[in-house]
Amino acid sequence: MSRRFAVPVLMLLAVPLGAQSPAPAAPPAIQVPFRQFQLPNGLNVILHQDKTVPVVAVNVWYHVGSANEKPGRTGFAHLFEHLMFEGSKNVPEGQFDILLEAAGANNNGSTNNDRTNYVIDLPSNALELALFLESDRMAYLLDAMPPEQVNSQRDVVKNERRQSYENRPYGMASLELDKMLWPATHPYSWPVIGHMEDLTAATQGDVQEFFKKYYTPNNASLVIAGDIDLDRTQGLVQKWFSEIPRGPAVEPVAPPAAMLTAVKRQTLTDQVSLPRLYLGWLTPRLFAPGDATLDLVSSVLSDGKNSRLYKRLVYDDQIAQDVSAFQSSGALGSTFLIVATARRGHTAEELQKAIDEEIDKLRRAPPDAREVQRALNQVEASFYRAMERVGGFGGKADQLNSYYFAGGGPDFFAEDLARYTSLTPADVQAAIIKWLPRDRRIELVVLPEDKK
Amino acid sequence: MKALISVFIVLATTVGFAQQAPNRSKPPALGPAPQLTLPPIQKRTLSNGVGVWIVEAHKVPLVQVNLLVQAGSGDDPAGKFGVASLTAAMLDEGAGSRSALQIADDVEFLGADLGTSSSFDASAVRLNVPAARLAAALPIMADVALRPTFPQAELDRLRQERLTTLLQARDDAAQVAPLAFGRVVFGGTHRYGTSAMGTQATLKAFTTADLRSFHSAMYQPSAATLVVVGDIRTDAVLPLLEKQFGGWKAAAGTPRTQVTLAPQLTQTQVSIVDMPGSEQSQVRIGWVGVPRSTPDYFALQVLNTILGGSFTSRLNQNLREKNQYTYGASSRFDMRLSAGPFFAGAGIQTDKTADALREFFNELNAIGKPVSAEELTKAKNYIALGFPSEFETIQDLASHIEEMIVYKLPDDYFARYVANIQAVTADAVQKAAATYIQPGKFAVVVAGDRKAIETGVRGLNLGTVRVLTVDEAIGS
Numbered sequence: 001m002s003r004r005f006a007v008p009v010l011m012l013l014a015v016p017l018g019a020q021s022p023a024p025a026a027p028p029a030i031q032v033p034f035r036q037f038q039l040p041n042g043l044n045v046i047l048h049q050d051k052t053v054p055v056v057a058v059n060v061w062y063h064v065g066s067a068n069e070k071p072g073r074t075g076f077a078h079l080f081e082h083l084m085f086e087g088s089k090n091v092p093e094g095q096f097d098i099l100l101e102a103a104g105a106n107n108n109g110s111t112n113n114d115r116t117n118y119v120i121d122l123p124s125n126a127l128e129l130a131l132f133l134e135s136d137r138m139a140y141l142l143d144a145m146p147p148e149q150v151n152s153q154r155d156v157v158k159n160e161r162r163q164s165y166e167n168r169p170y171g172m173a174s175l176e177l178d179k180m181l182w183p184a185t186h187p188y189s190w191p192v193i194g195h196m197e198d199l200t201a202a203t204q205g206d207v208q209e210f211f212k213k214y215y216t217p218n219n220a221s222l223v224i225a226g227d228i229d230l231d232r233t234q235g236l237v238q239k240w241f242s243e244i245p246r247g248p249a250v251e252p253v254a255p256p257a258a259m260l261t262a263v264k265r266q267t268l269t270d271q272v273s274l275p276r277l278y279l280g281w282l283t284p285r286l287f288a289p290g291d292a293t294l295d296l297v298s299s300v301l302s303d304g305k306n307s308r309l310y311k312r313l314v315y316d317d318q319i320a321q322d323v324s325a326f327q328s329s330g331a332l333g334s335t336f337l338i339v340a341t342a343r344r345g346h347t348a349e350e351l352q353k354a355i356d357e358e359i360d361k362l363r364r365a366p367p368d369a370r371e372v373q374r375a376l377n378q379v380e381a382s383f384y385r386a387m388e389r390v391g392g393f394g395g396k397a398d399q400l401n402s403y404y405f406a407g408g409g410p411d412f413f414a415e416d417l418a419r420y421t422s423l424t425p426a427d428v429q430a431a432i433i434k435w436l437p438r439d440r441r442i443e444l445v446v447l448p449e450d451k452k
Numbered sequence: 453m454k455a456l457i458s459v460f461i462v463l464a465t466t467v468g469f470a471q472q473a474p475n476r477s478k479p480p481a482l483g484p485a486p487q488l489t490l491p492p493i494q495k496r497t498l499s500n501g502v503g504v505w506i507v508e509a510h511k512v513p514l515v516q517v518n519l520l521v522q523a524g525s526g527d528d529p530a531g532k533f534g535v536a537s538l539t540a541a542m543l544d545e546g547a548g549s550r551s552a553l554q555i556a557d558d559v560e561f562l563g564a565d566l567g568t569s570s571s572f573d574a575s576a577v578r579l580n581v582p583a584a585r586l587a588a589a590l591p592i593m594a595d596v597a598l599r600p601t602f603p604q605a606e607l608d609r610l611r612q613e614r615l616t617t618l619l620q621a622r623d624d625a626a627q628v629a630p631l632a633f634g635r636v637v638f639g640g641t642h643r644y645g646t647s648a649m650g651t652q653a654t655l656k657a658f659t660t661a662d663l664r665s666f667h668s669a670m671y672q673p674s675a676a677t678l679v680v681v682g683d684i685r686t687d688a689v690l691p692l693l694e695k696q697f698g699g700w701k702a703a704a705g706t707p708r709t710q711v712t713l714a715p716q717l718t719q720t721q722v723s724i725v726d727m728p729g730s731e732q733s734q735v736r737i738g739w740v741g742v743p744r745s746t747p748d749y750f751a752l753q754v755l756n757t758i759l760g761g762s763f764t765s766r767l768n769q770n771l772r773e774k775n776q777y778t779y780g781a782s783s784r785f786d787m788r789l790s791a792g793p794f795f796a797g798a799g800i801q802t803d804k805t806a807d808a809l810r811e812f813f814n815e816l817n818a819i820g821k822p823v824s825a826e827e828l829t830k831a832k833n834y835i836a837l838g839f840p841s842e843f844e845t846i847q848d849l850a851s852h853i854e855e856m857i858v859y860k861l862p863d864d865y866f867a868r869y870v871a872n873i874q875a876v877t878a879d880a881v882q883k884a885a886a887t888y889i890q891p892g893k894f895a896v897v898v899a900g901d902r903k904a905i906e907t908g909v910r911g912l913n914l915g916t917v918r919v920l921t922v923d924e925a926i927g928s
Contacts, residue, residue, distance in 0.1 A: 054486030104837020155776035
């Protein structure tokens with residue numbers, strides 16, 4: 001859930017990066033040099049210089065997401081994200097955005113199960129303004145948080161939910177999926193956007209408690225990337241962030257075991273013209289063994305006209321309008337989903353039969369070497385493309401924070417790459433057999449409502 | 453295999469010395485704005501006259517090659533709305549001796565991305581490829597752009613795909629509202645009144661001959677430009693381009709169709725498009741805007757930033773931050789070769805639909821009054837100081853160069869952009885508002901739950917109100 005745009009951000013952590021191929025010519029190395037240090041209050045800081053254009057990205061991750069929410073307060077991490085833009089002790093309400101726009105900056109925030117991130121992309125001369133604003137809300141948010149503030153953003157978030165779910169075709173199905181996949185006591189079982197009644201119930205007291213517990217320098221990581229001088233920037237970070245007191249240590253989330261033991265099947269109706277089928281599995285968490293393999297499985301299944309499912313359902317049989325397969329990786333666990341929408345006159349059952357036949361083929365025999373290499377070459381190129389932009393969601397600053405958060409350190413690029421380069425067709429086959437069983441999964445069908 | 457990436461780490465030790473608390477009584481002063489130095493555009497020509505615009509950018513080992521063709525949906529003949537869009541979409545469905553599946557396989561194996569698409573004003577084949585594989589990818593790109601075969605089976609497949617897309621659009625108020633708005637403002641016969649994809653009727657009627665004839669008439673060397681940006685050297689890339697595109701011979705082409713200037717609206721008409729059960733109403737308000745060639749371009753950029761083109765814009769502050777009727781409200785001038793629409797819009801919670809419409813009109817009326825110096829400066833700085841960030845990637849650069857070519861912008865356009873924005877005065881904004889924002893003549897389209905919103909909307913007395921089914925609003 002992001003503040004400005006209704007983009008699903010769950011997959012940001014799962015951006016597959018890098019894979020090597022027998023390229024016609026050896027690709028040149030890409031360098032991501034960085035400097036890392038920690039302030040005495042525990043704030044982790046990573047600096048990266050890229051002078052392509054005179055732009056700087058300031059990227060903050062707080063290690064709190066919807067998985068940290070307590071029962072009856074679903075959606076609170078995201079609601080809190082909205083409050084972070086509404087002013088702090090030395091930044092009157094409205095000024096956060098006004099000051100940044102007047103400096104030529106763009107800013108946004110997003111929340112997923114595991115983390116909340118904030119991005120400010122601005123001209124290099126305005127770096128210190130961003131540090132003032134970020135540090136003021138990290139230090140002094142509660143000094144400027146009247147109860148009516150919570151009310152106003154509560155209603156904005158409810159409209160975000162209406163726009164992204166209730167009023168979007170198939171929107172409610174995406175909320176249902178997590179409920180079916182995860183046990184009710186698992187924090188991934190509730191939606192990041194939250195239940196309407198929980199949004200209604202959120203109080204000023206919740207805001208205070210959440211801020212003190214999670215919005216501490218020791219639970220945050222700051223990346224500054226772009227057209228910067230490293231020494232001067234380090235000095236500015238020390239100037240603006242050192243006074244913020246360390247908070248209590250944050251206990252890691254301890255989720256209950258999650259496992260599907262049978263087929264769970266459900267049917268919903270929606271105001272849509274065409275049936276849609278979702279198949280889902282629980283899979284290894286981000287960076288665990290199997291996670292990268294399942295990224296590759298998703299490419300073999302649904303990336304490009306020659307991918308197994310696209311070719312069968314959309315290209316050859318033309319029983320589906322679209323099909324996609326993807327591994328959504330999270331810190332506590334991942335899900336693998338296959339989603340297909342039927343063409344007029346075709347049914348979800350036909351889609352399911354064709355999908356199962358194609359997956360069975362891969363259970364019996366591994367994909368061709370060329371299929372796997374094609375997918376790996378695409379992954380390699382996507383890695384280059386991700387190196388172009390310093391700011392925004394998924395830019396280099398965000399990626400450095402993502403690696404740091406995952407525990408590998410910001411220099412995880414090489415290890416991440418190696419996860420893919422070592423994979424073989426046999427690994428793809430083995431992952432399908434192990435992680436995508438036919439008798440332990442969820443099957444959700446959305447059918448058109450009868451027209452009134 | 454050795455790793456692609458080498459990472460250098462300087463792990464500084466924790467800095468422990470005491471810090472003076474910073475002065476937070478006012479925001480830190482900004483230093484002088486940085487100057488954006490764009491790498492030069494090198495203009496060359498192939499032996500057949502195709503222009504080549506090249507920018508060397510060596511940060512990442514990627515190359516962007518766009519073959520831009522100056523023909524788009526605006527050139528669709530009457531009765532054949534959608535032919536430009538479908539022609540572009542069909543280019544990579546069979547070309548030269550390659551099948552659709554071979555093209556996809558070859559391109560993906562190279563780690564490349566090859567896209568074919570069109571807008572109202574232009575069409576393009578765009579290749580993004582690792583620099584080491586450029587030479588291998590260009591022959592595929594040339595086949596796709598110059599030698600498409602338009603196989604019947606692939607046309608039938610894409611036809612069904614597009615008919616299904618049109619069917620699915622009807623499920624979504626966020627798609628119904630803009631389609632209905634375009635039809636109300638431009639009518640069913642003006643090209644801008646129908647989606648670029650066309651209608652069910654035109655899609656069902658297209659033959660491979662239609663696509664062939666559009667391609668052979670409009671995809672001509674004289675209408676084409678190659679835009680190359682990335683990790684290449686000009687002298688090294690030119691022979692590659694000459695080999696693949698230099699032999700492209702001109703045929704008897706057809707001149708471009710000038711999209712006529714649509715007649716302007718003269719009175720407010722409200723259209724409620726009934727979508728029962730909607731939890732939000734999708735609202736679009738506006739009329740015929742301006743062409744990209746408008747002399748008021750810079751004033752309109754500033755005007756729209758103040759009105760609805762930024763987070764702190766009046767519309768978003770009022771409808772989202774002050775009243776919480778929506779997740780976000782905005783406005784824009786969609787500028788094309790001819791005058792496209794101006795519209796303001798938002799998704800509004802159903803029970804606030806009438807209240808929100810009132811606030812929309814309050815803001816659309818208020819923008820005609822003088823804007824404050826503070827608001828003007830903020831808007832100009834937001835555009836001007838943020839300008840460098842639009843040139844970060846090779847795709848950013850290539851798309852800006854395309855804009856220069858399609859709209860025939862002067863060579864110093866981007867160099868002078870910031871100065872042109874900063875030169876906009878409050879008077880110019882007010883004058884532009886008086887000319888281009890006349891709410892008393894605007895069309896209003898509301899796609900939502902009629903039985904919940906009709907009484908409130910009628911109570912506003914904005915103008916005549918009619919209720920339409922989705923079929924009536926966007927055509928069956």
